[in-house]
Amino acid sequence: MITEQDKALLAKKGITEDELQKQLDCFRKGFPYLELASAASTQKGILVVDGKEQVYLDAWNNYLSSNKKIVKFVPASGAASRMFxxxxxxxxxxxxxxxxxxxxxxxxxxxxxxxxxxxxxxxxxxxxxxxxxxxxxxxxxxxxxxxxxxxxxxxxxxPKGLLKFHRYDGFSRTPVEEHLKEGYLYACNSKGEVNIHFTVSPEHRKEFQKLINEKVPLVEAELKVAYDVTFSEQKSSTDTVAADSNNEPFRENGELLFRPGGHGALIENLNDLNADIVFIKNIDNTVPDKFKETETKYKKILAGVLVSTQKKIFEYLKLLDSGRYTHDELLEILHFLQNVLNIKNPETKLLEDAELVLYLKRKLDRPSRVCGMVKNVGEPGGGPFLAENSDGTISPQILESSQIDMDDPTKKRMFSEGTHFNPVDLVCGIKDYRGRTFNLKDFVDENTGFISIKSKNGKKLKALELPGLWNGAMSDWNTIFVEVPIETFNPVKTINDLLRKHHLNV
Incomplete structure (x- = not known):
């Protein structure tokens, strides 16, 4: 039963009654597990760039000289309480x-x-x-x-972004300051412009802004560049209602209880960016200057893989749009789809040329991302898989364990035998070959959320997590996995992680 008080709250948050009902239906129906074809590996689905590093570095350096907008996107709203x-x-x-x-x-x-x-x-x-x-x-x-x-x-x-992480000679830096330096190292264009966007929580926005106001003029003077640092907050319209054990709305003092929808809500913030290329990296995964060389090199390599692949995609789409293609050219594009983008579809051999063109255009004309993957050394996190989509195709996906049926021995074995995991190291292309920005919300798989058990004032509740930003929210993107060294992944999950070698500047 929706009360007038509920309607007022929904209106304030920008959530419709239909959306509320859809969320409640998720609690009642649950979410389907994803069908796996296999874990991705360097033999199948993960690109190894050994011997081609310079090709991709050159591709990115050439792109930096073009008149394109590059943004470094840093989710930074998470509180540090779990660290302690x-x-x-x-x-x-x-x-x-x-x-x-x-x-x-x-x-x-x-x-x-x-x-x-x-x-x-x-x-x-x-x-x-x-x-x-x-x-x-x-x-x-x-x-x-x-x-x-x-x-x-x-x-x-x-939040983690405002804590002092790294000590230098006579001063210390927060992760925010380290990301300013990172942006200069791999995302500064030929005009000396660096664009960085932080997603922050409302209660800490002023403190982030204060730090930026203090530090940016100093960094600009040191590096002789111009920074454009912007902020956004997770939209209240992406909050999700909590449910009780009967899958009815959880109420506190008679009022519906809403919770943040998880990092998947940030697809809205990413969608609002005006950018050609976007780097995505978590706030706590950063290192002092002495360790930035390897990190910078592989960020550039990932970006080089992206722009090289994107260039080929754009060429193919323009050819398909022209109508002046041969059957052999269609087969070349299909080979690219199968062997570079790792999209498989056994039905393609049954398609006539006209049908094949429509299929190729549908699969190519999408946002693209290149995801760094590190060898699995026991760190927590999702992993790279080749998974089956709702249209019967198989494509690269980053999956969490909650998306996999662990009661199925075959699926459990695939998960446990995974050789790599996801360190959240992405470079994204969010404009199409015509130069228009994609509506990223069109490429979300709504069936990839999950439900977790939480508590509020001693009472158990069910919380609804939206499809994760690099999981279901990017499910329908073109995806390439690239192996990167473990040295590029240095998260701070606990305070003692700052005592690891790559965080000690000594």
Missing amino acids: KDLFEFLDAPYDIPTTPFEDKFFDELSQFAFYEDLDEACLKHSHKNIAHLLKEGKYKSIVGNLLEPYGLKYGDL
Whole structure:
């Protein structure tokens, strides 16, 4: 039963009653698992660029000299609270001294963190003793409180982008600042312009803007370039309603409870960009300058693969549009579709030329993306697969375990035997061969969301996640997987990850 109060809330959020009903139907019907053909590998579905690096580097450098708009898109709205899960648990623990290996490592190497000096000042101000004295007296929880709580550095409430990650000689940098430098290294055009877009949460937008206002003039003066840094927030129209155990709307004090729809909601923000090429990379996956060389090289290689492939796609589409093609040329395009884009369709051999043209145009005239894939070393994350689409074709897809039927031994084996995983390292082409921007929402597979169990004030609820940004939200894109070295993937999932080699600038 939808009340007048519900209707007012829906109108405020920009969600229609039909959309609300569709969301509730998802809870009742669930989502189908995807059919897998196989895990992608370097033998099938993942491109290895060994020996061709310079070809792709040259392709990207040539593209940078063209009058195209390149944007670096950084999802940065995630809170850092999960980074500090172990330290929050320490604060609540019945013991007062480090006990677990994680706690021991944190305190043993505390001086290595880029925020150490700030934390020392906070301890002096609020606990009236510096870190060394607090450690000597066994007041470990005072140190953690000064790091996480609002009276101190409030790191437990801030987004990752605003935390000090890396120490340099005499200063430190946040991930936001590292991404400014990255943008210069691989996305600066011949005019010296660097475009970076951060998606942020509303409550932290002012702090992001303040940091950018402080740092950008300094970086521009140092690098002799011009930055255009923009922000957007996840749209409230992409929020999803929560459901109770009976799949009815979950209410809190009589009001419908909505939750953010997950990173898949950011397809809306990406769709609003005016850009030819977009780099996508998470806020926490960044390194100090001394480790940026390998990262920069492979970002350029991924971009070179994209623009080279896109150039061929555009040539083929123009040929098909002209109507002046031969049967052999159609077979050449089909070969490209099957062996470069890894799109398979056993029915194509039954198609007449006119039908084949329509099929080729439909498959080519779509957004394109090149996705870096690293060898699986046990890190969490989705993986590259060749999966079956609703039209019966097979194409490259990035899948999470929740999208795969783990009760099916064959599917479970495919998942477990995957050789690579997705580090969220994408370069995207979002304009067509006519120069028009695609409506990215047209290429989302709505059947690839998933449902998770959460709680609110002690009550269990079901949460609806939209198709993930690099999963179902890009399901109907042309996709190429490229193997990249593990050195390009340096996420910070826990605070102690900042103690790994590639985050220590020593």
